[in-house]
Amino acid sequence: MEAPICLVQNWKGQLTLNPEAIRILEKISQPLVVVAIVGLYRTGKSYLMNRLAGQNHGFSLGSTVQSETKGIWMWCVPHPTKPTHTLVLLDTEGLGDIEKSTMEMTSEINMPGPVCLIENSDQQLVANQKALEILSAIKQPMVVVAIVGFYRTGKSYLMNKLAGKQKGFSLGSTVQSHTKGIWVWCVPHPQKPGHTLVLLDTEGLEDVEKGDNQNDCWIFALSVLLSSTFIYNSMGAINQQAMDQLHYVTELTDLIKSKSSPEQSAVDDSANFVSFFPTFVWALRDFSLELKFNENSITPDEYLECSLALRQGTDKKTKRFNEPRLCIRKFFPERKCFVFDRPAQTKQLAKLETVPEGELNVEFVEQVAEFTSYIFSSSGVKTLSGGITVNGPRLQNLVLTYVNAIRSGELPCMENAVLTLAQIENAASVQKAIEHYEKQMNQKVQLPTETLQELLDLHRPIESEAIEVFIKNSFKDVDQKFQKELGEQLVEKRDAFIKKNMDVSSARCSDFLEDIFGPLEEEVKQGTFSKPGGYYLFLQRKQDLEKKYNQTPGKGLQAEETLKKYFESKEAMMDTLLKMDQSLTEKEKQIEGERIRAEAAEAANRELKEMQKKHELMMEEKERSYQEHVKQLTEKMQQEREELMAEQQKVIAHKLQEQERLLKEGFQNESRKLHQEIEKIKSSKAPSACTIF
Ligand SMILES: Nc1nc2c(ncn2[C@@H]2O[C@H](COP(=O)(O)OP(=O)(O)OP(=O)(O)O)[C@@H](O)[C@H]2O)c(=O)[nH]1
Ligand SMILES: [Mg+2]
Known part of the structure; x- marks a missing residue:
């Protein structure tokens, strides 16, 4: 079999066998190894099955959010390691496809x-x-x-x-x-x-x-x-x-x-x-x-x-x-x-x-x-x-x-009716796209992520899908009113995810800090370090614990910030320890104070750089998101333009035919009027290039 064939058709919820596929099966006398794959729609099932067939192509893959495979498809290939066997691959239509359920209803x-x-x-x-x-x-x-x-x-x-x-x-x-x-x-x-x-x-x-x-x-x-x-x-x-x-x-x-x-x-x-x-x-x-x-x-x-x-x-x-x-x-x-x-x-x-x-x-x-x-x-x-x-x-x-x-x-008015329709449906399309975005983000993103970049990398393809959902379901979006609205809502949703990512990370880091530093704080309270040489002893312990904290996985992107805040809240306590350590001279205490300040300045500097990096990332993201909107919109407008041209051609053809008949019947005046109409249609402008945001 050169290519897969549909074995069971699913047409509006009615399953029927494809006799052609049955004939193929009947001809195979070798023992069959049958591998079937099942799972949620758009999760790469067909891709994996093509790999089992040892091919890059075969079962058709979709590049959109729509479920591509329908029913059950079959591909019989020679078994790659068992020479006398046939490998039968069964690829199935994605489960839980939202589009399908609305179609079946x-x-x-x-x-x-x-x-x-x-x-x-x-x-x-x-x-x-x-x-x-x-x-x-x-x-x-x-x-x-x-x-x-x-x-x-x-x-x-x-x-x-x-x-x-x-x-x-x-x-x-x-x-x-x-x-x-x-x-x-x-x-x-x-x-x-x-x-x-x-x-x-x-x-x-x-x-x-x-x-x-x-x-x-x-x-x-x-x-x-x-x-x-x-x-x-x-x-x-x-x-x-x-x-x-x-x-x-x-x-x-x-x-x-x-x-x-x-x-x-x-x-x-x-x-x-x-x-x-x-x-x-x-x-x-x-x-x-x-x-x-x-x-x-x-x-x-x-x-x-x-x-x-x-x-x-x-x-x-x-x-x-x-x-x-x-x-x-x-x-x-x-x-x-x-x-x-x-x-x-x-x-x-x-x-x-x-x-x-x-x-x-x-x-x-x-x-x-x-x-x-x-x-x-x-x-x-x-x-x-x-x-x-x-x-x-x-x-x-x-x-x-x-x-x-x-x-x-x-x-x-015909045009008004279409515009009214478009308004109702485009508003619903924005809703549908946002729901898709939220659902996918919740499904695919594990909060907290280690970096902002990581979150944005996950956001990007889902945002494209959401735009696609909108573009597919919308029409006559005058001045891209609804696409702009979608853009704004997507930014809001994305920012909400970014904030949530930080909140989850902060909360988790605080928990870790409490677990790791809690016992040390207890010891300070008990006076373990209120003795000569206690300050450096404390510092040593603090450094060990800091290391432990840094090595703890799953803290997310607020790890450093939360740690910094934690130390800031403990500044007075550490200061007291330093001041009370009688083994240190005033000079030594002064030097230590300067070291602490220098460390804080360095941390502030790092933070500033982080902020700048974040800002740059967000600017890049804004530009990229804009380009994605424009790209998908341009494709859609191209399609709409072609549709319009085809419609115009049809109208012109009808009018030409009528014009010819009028001429034959000797109605010059009427024919001229039609000629004017045709010229008018020909010169009417196609929809202008896309301008959004
Ligand atoms: N002479 C004739 N009578 C017909 C024909 N078709 C139906 N009828 C009869 O004409 C009568 C009216 O039929 P309807 O189908 O109600 O006519 P209508 O055009 O819908 O009538 P309105 O709803 O009042 O406009 C009925 O008694 C039909 O049985 C037909 O082709 N010729
Ligand atoms: Mg009637």
């Missing part, structure tokens, strides 16, 4: 049926707390499909099909509009494991009974903002009536803002819509026409595109004709159309939910199957600008931000 979607997400009561839109809580518990990436259209046109019925259920979103069987507000139903994605399919069913537009349709526009706009696939549902053909009904799309420019403060003067804000708008799917229900154009059969998509062709002319009527078409083409570059036959006999329509599939129109059943299959395979995860994928907590915040904006009379 995620798969729980507990929604037996739909719940109202945004209530529409008394012309007020209110986010429903219960639904928000359900959303916030789902940590998986979300594919969000919303349906919008006129009332009583079978929207809820179709959404139930997407949920794979006969019943769910409630249907009305009378002419009265049934669904109110926006309802949500989260189900496991039928084709993308680890993803959640979020279905948004909305209240029918233009219900005559409602009288006031003020919120219809908002329901339309919110559905566009929240979804990654937006289904517009209507009855019959795409005729002028259907287009007129779609006036909401032209009103989006007045309802949604992409940038909080549009810096563009020449180009309006809606030019940015295309970068975050969902895929547009038109569902035509009870469609009874033949799909033919100039005698040729056409697909539903071609039918949609034909219907979106513009008309020449400058009169009001032509303008009204062109406007919704232009908006759809400009805002929704990705478009799709599905037609559906009438599902059943008239008398069965009112109770469609209870009609067995076998009794439905065969064509309709096929069309629904084709439709659901497209939605499942083609709808992407809801993504915000900057490549930020939406999960439950993020969707929850989006709903709140948008609904609050509408309630307070502002326009929901």
Whole structure:
């Protein structure tokens, strides 16, 4: 075996055997020596196993704080000392990986049926707390499909099909509009494991009974903002009536803002819509026409595109004709159309939910199957600008931000929503990084250390990891506000460790001093040295004990300082001993006094040097830490820049395509406008280089 292979896969807590690995094992007839390694994540297990295989590479090592190995990996190599044996190395995924536990929690979607997400009561839109809580518990990436259209046109019925259920979103069987507000139903994605399919069913537009349709526009706009696939549902053909009904799309420019403060003067804000708008799917229900154009059969998509062709002319009527078409083409570059036959006999329509599939129109059943299959395979995860994928907590915040904006009379703004999200998540990322730092420091550092350098050497890689945790979990950190905050908190935490290191050391040294010098002090009290020649006798004993103290290990970096303080506190006592020693002449006592003072001066000098050294060390550390922040930030910004460029390229490609079509159709003016938009995007500046602290 050239390289290791996965033996047991661990996918979201589900263990499965890899048949390929089993086949390899089956072929080995030699006796096996099996060595397995188990332990906490990121502790060098894979590295050690590679050494057992006699290789530098093999089991993949991670260089980040994330656990690299998942499940159990196997590597069979010839036994290095037993020629007829095979050595089987089993490398396992790290235990206690925090990331894993949060990932595993995620798969729980507990929604037996739909719940109202945004209530529409008394012309007020209110986010429903219960639904928000359900959303916030789902940590998986979300594919969000919303349906919008006129009332009583079978929207809820179709959404139930997407949920794979006969019943769910409630249907009305009378002419009265049934669904109110926006309802949500989260189900496991039928084709993308680890993803959640979020279905948004909305209240029918233009219900005559409602009288006031003020919120219809908002329901339309919110559905566009929240979804990654937006289904517009209507009855019959795409005729002028259907287009007129779609006036909401032209009103989006007045309802949604992409940038909080549009810096563009020449180009309006809606030019940015295309970068975050969902895929547009038109569902035509009870469609009874033949799909033919100039005698040729056409697909539903071609039918949609034909219907979106513009008309020449400058009169009001032509303008009204062109406007919704232009908006759809400009805002929704990705478009799709599905037609559906009438599902059943008239008398069965009112109770469609209870009609067995076998009794439905065969064509309709096929069309629904084709439709659901497209939605499942083609709808992407809801993504915000900057490549930020939406999960439950993020969707929850989006709903709140948008609904609050509408309630307070502002326009929901895409950029603001992302910034709000970023603020919440970046604050949490700082917290997460600090927790990582503290946990690792407590685990890896044995206090007290012998030197400050030693403590800093341990601190450094852990600080890098903490920054990495932050960088990985944060986005759109405007002016590096949160990274600065992290920097400050890390300094605080580090200094707290430095202080603790000193405190622990001081306390320990004091204990040692008491143990070592205690008996001597006792003897002094007893008067053992209060006799001629007693002073030098005392000095001798003191020196011996000092030696003993110096040789005692584990004192930490406060050893000298504590000793000095101790002697200082005993100065008066030693002075008395010296003065009382009658065997010494005054001259000798004077000389001894000078020696003591010289020794003290020397000690003070040493202390000063120590202080300077410490200061230098801390300055170096500050610089190094700054460089680490900058390094990781620069990498992150590079990535973000690339992401942004890719997004821009995509937008430009869409706009170029539309521009070409407009030219072909003979709309020079419109084409020129698009050209301006493209130029504007091309000249928009990439995020500036990093400046922090
Ligand atoms: N003609 C026809 N009726 C349908 C179709 N699909 C569902 N229905 C029936 O139309 C009625 C309304 O269906 P719903 O799914 O509640 O319609 P809706 O668009 O959600 O209605 P509102 O929520 O009031 O906007 C029900 O009796 C359904 O059985 C369809 O494709 N064609
Ligand atoms: Mg409905």
